[in-house]
Amino acid sequence: MNTSKEHALELFPRDVDALIAEIGLPAFAGKQVIDWIYKKQVTSVDEMTNISKEKRLLLEERLFFRRSKCLKTQKASDGTIKKLLSWDTGEKQTEAVMIPAKGRYTACVSSQVGCPVKCTFCASGIGGLEGSLDVGQIVEQVMALGANDITNIVFMGMGEPLSNYTAVTRAIRILNAPWGLGIGARKITVSTVGLPVAIEKLANFDIPVTLALSLHAPNDELRKELIPWARFSPIEDILKACSNYFDATGREITLEYLLLGGVNDRTAQAKELVGLCKTLRCNVNLIRYNEVAELDYVRPKTEQVRRFQEVLVKAGVNTHIRASRGRDISAACGQLKREYNQITTE
Numbered sequence: 001m002n003t004s005k006e007h008a009l010e011l012f013p014r015d016v017d018a019l020i021a022e023i024g025l026p027a028f029a030g031k032q033v034i035d036w037i038y039k040k041q042v043t044s045v046d047e048m049t050n051i052s053k054e055k056r057l058l059l060e061e062r063l064f065f066r067r068s069k070c071l072k073t074q075k076a077s078d079g080t081i082k083k084l085l086s087w088d089t090g091e092k093q094t095e096a097v098m099i100p101a102k103g104r105y106t107a108c109v110s111s112q113v114g115c116p117v118k119c120t121f122c123a124s125g126i127g128g129l130e131g132s133l134d135v136g137q138i139v140e141q142v143m144a145l146g147a148n149d150i151t152n153i154v155f156m157g158m159g160e161p162l163s164n165y166t167a168v169t170r171a172i173r174i175l176n177a178p179w180g181l182g183i184g185a186r187k188i189t190v191s192t193v194g195l196p197v198a199i200e201k202l203a204n205f206d207i208p209v210t211l212a213l214s215l216h217a218p219n220d221e222l223r224k225e226l227i228p229w230a231r232f233s234p235i236e237d238i239l240k241a242c243s244n245y246f247d248a249t250g251r252e253i254t255l256e257y258l259l260l261g262g263v264n265d266r267t268a269q270a271k272e273l274v275g276l277c278k279t280l281r282c283n284v285n286l287i288r289y290n291e292v293a294e295l296d297y298v299r300p301k302t303e304q305v306r307r308f309q310e311v312l313v314k315a316g317v318n319t320h321i322r323a324s325r326g327r328d329i330s331a332a333c334g335q336l337k338r339e340y341n342q343i344t345t346e
């Protein structure tokens with residue numbers, strides 16, 4: 001990659017306007033170039049046929065369109081598509097997933113390479129953090145999944161999105177803008193393990209996205225065992241920040257609760273979770289664990305999942321069991337990357 005060039009997928013209209021003024025194109029060409037980038041999703045300047053050949057050559061010197069290579073694509077029998085993308089030299093790899101469901105096409109994107117949080121149940125966290133993705137790399141994942149079809153975006157791939165706050169929020173602007181991909185704020189979800197200061201900052205961000213908190217345990221003691229970063233912030237502080245997020249945006253918080261067999265799926269733990277749910281406007285998403293070869297956790301039994309849900313529902317908590325998608329491919333986040341690299345280094 002020529003580093004003197006800019007990634008087209010991180011440009012705002014004002015950046016394009018400045019660029020075309022510099023190379024001597026008329027002001028109206030700014031909108032044309034933005035359309036080529038985000039609406040028509042060209043992958044080269046050469047495709048911008050309403051711009052003269054001479055000016056295209058000048059633009060070519062300043063822009064590039066893609067920096068990822070797709071190393072592997074997996075397609076599950078339920079239509080879920082998972083892509084392993086490598087960046088630049090190939091050492092940095094992330095996963096992006098497209099999940100189709102009832103007329104919705106959800107892109108699950110990564111915000112970092114690896115993850116600094118190192119949750120004990122997660123394949124993405126095993127190697128720790130290898131780097132953060134920039135704005136263009138985040139937007140590019142949506143393009144790789146077929147941007148025109150995508151209706152929803154969730155930041156639930158590799159990484160902790162709020163620890164890459166600036167790039168993630170700038171990418172959200174592009175994904176949300178009418179001149180960009182035009183995806184509504186309600187259809188964009190940022191999922192976090194809970195960084196209170198960053199949640200408060202996001203509450204003041206002018207695009208009120210859906211906030212999902214990866215809670216996974218009903219008390220601090222167990223949470224610290226599962227999520228190492230839980231030692232930085234007690235649940236009480238995180239829920240307070242989430243409450244403030246609701247007050248500022250009017251958006252109900254989604255509490256994500258990954259059910260790990262025999263660890264956090266007991267009825268008593270469901271009752272404890274009810275207590276937390278009563279402190280804020282929220283709904284609960286129960287997720288059944290997908291096994292990861294190197295880790296000892298097991299998928300909870302269907303019966304236990306139902307019992308857990310029943311406790312919440314009886315207490316008046318809006319609770320859903322998230323359908324397991326892509327079970328016949330490497331469904332857990334970070335798993336495809338690990339499998340691919342094990343195979344190619346064997």
Ligand code: SF4
Nearest residue numbers: 115118119122125159
């Ligand atoms: S579950 Fe999320 S926050 Fe935890 S290690 Fe995996 S990617 Fe990071």
